[in-house]
Structures are given as C-alpha cells and as structure tokens.
Amino acid sequence: MNHDSSRELYDRALSSIPGGVNSSVRAIRPYPFFIERGDGGHVIDADGNRYLDFVNGYGPLLYGHDLPQPVQSAVQSTVSEGPMYGAPTEIEVDLAEFVSRHVPSVEMIRFVNSGTEATVSAIRLARGYTGRDKIVVMQGGYHGAQESTLVEGEDGHVHPSSPGIPEEFAQHTIPVPFNDVDAVQDVFAAHGDEIAAVLTEPILGNTGIVHPVEGYHETLRDLTEDHDALLIFDEVITGFRVGGLQCAQGKFGVTPDVTTFGKIVGGGFPVGAIGGKAEIIEQFTPAGEVFQSGTFSGHPVTMAAGYESLKYAAENDVYEHVNALGEQLREGLTEIVADRAPSYTVAGTDSMFKVLFTREGPDSTEGQCEAGCRQRPDCPRYDHCPKNGADVADCEDERWERLFWPAMKEQGIFLTVNQYESQFVSYAHTEEDVETLLSAYEEAL
CATH class of the missing domain: 3.40.640.10 (Type I PLP-dependent aspartate aminotransferase-like (Major domain))
Structure with missing residues (x-):
C-alpha cells in the first residue's frame, strides 16, 4: 500500500499538534494513516487505500459510516x-x-x-x-x-x-x-x-x-x-x-x-x-x-x-444483526486460534471482540467457551483467561502491535492498534465482511 499522503500529513501535524495526534491512542508506529472518509463498514485513507473498519471510532459507530x-x-x-x-x-x-x-x-x-x-x-x-x-x-x-x-x-x-x-x-x-x-x-x-x-x-x-x-x-x-x-x-x-x-x-x-x-x-x-x-x-x-x-x-x-x-x-433488527455477526466472528476466531495459536484467548460479547495474545493455554481446548471467554469455571481455559488488567498487561502486546497489526493493515483490515482497546462490529458489516476478517486473521496468525 502507498501511504505517501498520510506520511506528509503526519509530518505537517508534528509541527502543530503534540505527537501529531489529538488522542494518544492514534499514535500508530511509525505514523498513522489519515482517514479521508467512511463508507458503510469501511474507511478510505488519504492515499485511497480501503479498509474494513472494526475500530468504529473506538465504539460510538453502531451503524458504521452510513447512518440510517x-x-x-x-x-x-x-x-x-x-x-x-x-x-x-x-x-x-x-x-x-x-x-x-x-x-x-x-x-x-x-x-x-x-x-x-x-x-x-x-x-x-x-x-x-x-x-x-x-x-x-x-x-x-x-x-x-x-x-x-x-x-x-x-x-x-x-x-x-x-x-x-x-x-x-x-x-x-x-x-x-x-x-x-x-x-x-x-x-x-x-x-x-x-x-x-x-x-x-x-x-x-x-x-x-x-x-x-x-x-x-x-x-x-x-x-x-x-x-x-x-x-x-x-x-x-x-x-x-x-x-x-x-x-x-x-x-x-x-x-x-x-x-x-x-x-x-x-x-x-x-x-x-x-x-x-x-x-x-x-x-x-x-x-x-x-x-x-x-x-x-x-x-x-x-x-x-x-x-x-x-x-x-x-x-429495527439492529442488535440482532450486529450480535449475530459478533457471534459468527468469535466462533470463527475460536477455531482459528485453536489451530494457529492455542495459547491465545478469544474475548468479547454481543458486538465486541478481541483476540488476546495470552502466553499460556490449556493442554486441550475441548469444551471451551465457543464464542468468547465467559469466565466459566468448567472451561479448560478458565485458569489461563485474563481475569483483570494485570493479566491483560502480561499479554504479548509487542507482538500484536509490531507484527500482527501491520499484517492485518496490509490485508485491508483496520483494527485497534494494541491489546487494550476493544473492537466492534457495526450494522453496516455483513457476513461476507466477517469471513474476510476471519481469512485475514488466519493469514496473519
């Protein structure tokens, strides 16, 4: 992907905005891509690159970028x-x-x-x-x-x-x-x-x-x-x-x-x-x-x-739609993680989701939560799933930020940049968008 326009904008921003951003979480390394506009479940950056958007403004956009x-x-x-x-x-x-x-x-x-x-x-x-x-x-x-x-x-x-x-x-x-x-x-x-x-x-x-x-x-x-x-x-x-x-x-x-x-x-x-x-x-x-x-x-x-x-x-059927997509997404992620990175934890509920790069997992995942951790005591992952902020801080954030996130971006997927912020499904997303996201996870993991 070409990011020349974003790089130029960031260079300008550094001269007038501390760190070049107005919220510290946007300070993506080496520099953020600048969004030009939204389109349904996608965003388009200043260089014309198109991304499936699962950040959704860090949560406010229940409908994505096309308001009813x-x-x-x-x-x-x-x-x-x-x-x-x-x-x-x-x-x-x-x-x-x-x-x-x-x-x-x-x-x-x-x-x-x-x-x-x-x-x-x-x-x-x-x-x-x-x-x-x-x-x-x-x-x-x-x-x-x-x-x-x-x-x-x-x-x-x-x-x-x-x-x-x-x-x-x-x-x-x-x-x-x-x-x-x-x-x-x-x-x-x-x-x-x-x-x-x-x-x-x-x-x-x-x-x-x-x-x-x-x-x-x-x-x-x-x-x-x-x-x-x-x-x-x-x-x-x-x-x-x-x-x-x-x-x-x-x-x-x-x-x-x-x-x-x-x-x-x-x-x-x-x-x-x-x-x-x-x-x-x-x-x-x-x-x-x-x-x-x-x-x-x-x-x-x-x-x-x-x-x-x-x-x-x-x-309307807004919550039925987004929650069903969230369930589909977390179920798919659970299968991918079990195959590609069995120590990792799939988390989320309703239209929220995240894969936490936890460092340890059970010997067997049979009987685990199927669509995101629910802190179920009889789940084989129970002792390994994060229970608090310190557990999340022990995850492999550098791997997420330096390797995984850029790999997803190159596939046209916009995710939150680290282990901490949630990701969201919107009403503008489709089952096809979820399958595209799952394929990208499978490739990046």
Whole structure:
C-alpha cells in the first residue's frame, strides 16, 4: 500500500499538534494513516487505500459510516436550524425520556460532552451525595483522562499514573484487581465508612475485554449497599452496545445507583451522560448543590443523533444483526486460534471482540467457551483467561502491535492498534465482511 499522503500529513501535524495526534491512542508506529472518509463498514485513507473498519471510532459507530436515513435527516434538519442556543430544546427531553424508559438504573439523566466528563461528574456527585471522599476503582479499568482515576498501585501504596496530578489526589482512590472478591471485601472492611463509591466497567473494555466472574458484580452491589456507598457502572463503552437498549446492567441483572454513558448514546457525536436514581441525580445543580454545568451539554445535534439512533435500534433488527455477526466472528476466531495459536484467548460479547495474545493455554481446548471467554469455571481455559488488567498487561502486546497489526493493515483490515482497546462490529458489516476478517486473521496468525 502507498501511504505517501498520510506520511506528509503526519509530518505537517508534528509541527502543530503534540505527537501529531489529538488522542494518544492514534499514535500508530511509525505514523498513522489519515482517514479521508467512511463508507458503510469501511474507511478510505488519504492515499485511497480501503479498509474494513472494526475500530468504529473506538465504539460510538453502531451503524458504521452510513447512518440510517432517519438519523441523517434528523442531524441535517437540526444543523440547518442553528448550531446551538444556550437554552433547552425538546430533543434533549426526548432522549432523556428514552434512556430512562429503557435502562434499569436510570430515573433521571444529565447530558455532558464526553465519557471523561461523565465520570468526573459522577465521582463528584458520589462524593457530594455521601459526604465521603474515597473511590474504589478497578486496576486496569479506564474512566477517561481524569485525576481521580489515573492512579496506580494498591490500597496504602497508590500514586498518580501521569505527571501533573498531585500525589494528594491519589490518596482518595483505592485500586483493586477486577474479579478479586477478597480484595474488595478487605478494602471495605478497612475503609467502609470512608468510601463514597465503587466505580467499575461492567466488562473491562479498554483493557482487553474481560468478563466478570460469576457473582462479582453482585458482591459489589451487596458491599456498597451494606456500607451506604454508591455503585457506579461506567457504561461509556458497553452502553447500548452490550445488552441492547438495557445496556450491560440489564444483561448481567445488576442495577447500579449511577451509570455513566458516552459513545453510542450520542449517535457518533461528542457526548457523555450521568444517569441514575432521581434522589441522587437531583443533587446536581440547579436542583441540588453539586455543581455541574457545560456550554455544549445537551447539544441539539448530538441529542438528535442519539435519539434517532436509539429509536431506530428499538424499531429495527439492529442488535440482532450486529450480535449475530459478533457471534459468527468469535466462533470463527475460536477455531482459528485453536489451530494457529492455542495459547491465545478469544474475548468479547454481543458486538465486541478481541483476540488476546495470552502466553499460556490449556493442554486441550475441548469444551471451551465457543464464542468468547465467559469466565466459566468448567472451561479448560478458565485458569489461563485474563481475569483483570494485570493479566491483560502480561499479554504479548509487542507482538500484536509490531507484527500482527501491520499484517492485518496490509490485508485491508483496520483494527485497534494494541491489546487494550476493544473492537466492534457495526450494522453496516455483513457476513461476507466477517469471513474476510476471519481469512485475514488466519493469514496473519
């Protein structure tokens, strides 16, 4: 493939944008290819190269790059009426009512502008509501670029994971390993009356794809209720992707006190949201005293795109289509991995997928999960499948990034560049696209 135009664009970008990119994950070595446009389930770069796209904007694009006609029409008509107003609009009420009707935890919702802003606001809300300071998070979980969660270590030995964050900030955050019941029970035994909330993704989605072991979320629910703390689900990735319109909390049958959203709830436009019990969400100003505000919050174009996208999904076979393709894809990957790289782990659910380059596997894979790891204790892979962020960090990321990813790109497949970010199927993809992807995996592995 020729990448001369992308190389020239990257050379220009290095002079005006730090690292040449506006999000660090886009810093592909030796340089990223620059996208010119999308086309259904594909993207075309600045040099005219065409790729099957399974990144989908890192999750927001449930429909790929061809929005359904009602969504396109809503976006175009809303833009034509004016960019924004600094005043409420009916469409934000429509979207709020839709989310409240479908997501188990949501009685009220506040819209913001990004997943990061949503989790920042949710943490402030939890602290304001409970009058406590400490937040329990999962090691390897990702909740955006914010001071309260960019923290490493374990209880009593924590520090910021980025320069620019005061050490004192980290002292209020307690990281625990995902899926470790004993660890979180010990933390509550030691700090129960100081903990404002537990913040977790229902599925680790930005550190590989890691399912909860049976009973883990139920344990978090019981512990938070027993100690008058809040349970916050970060559904920025899983929201309206896993579990359909009920989101992952509906799929797992565990209802948090507060849920954060992003990505799909805005129909592919910048968005975030904090939903939950009315008595909690009403603590936000102006109803309560926990300050939260934003010039672009509830932006009419985003609200129109989000509302029409979710309404279209409710009225059509969107989730049936993408989930069936996801199942087909993970089943095919499981067969390929068993033959080509038996130590590797296929992960994912619904329309999410990933092959984790785990270093060890069982002697036999007979009876293993057929379409992505489910943390099933009787699966022969159970002791080898990643259970937390540290397990994913032990995977062969350099092999993925330096050998596998370029080999897939040369076959016209666009995947996330490392072991950590999830990959996604869209409504624009077809069974033929899945077979093309599987053939590329077979060749690259």
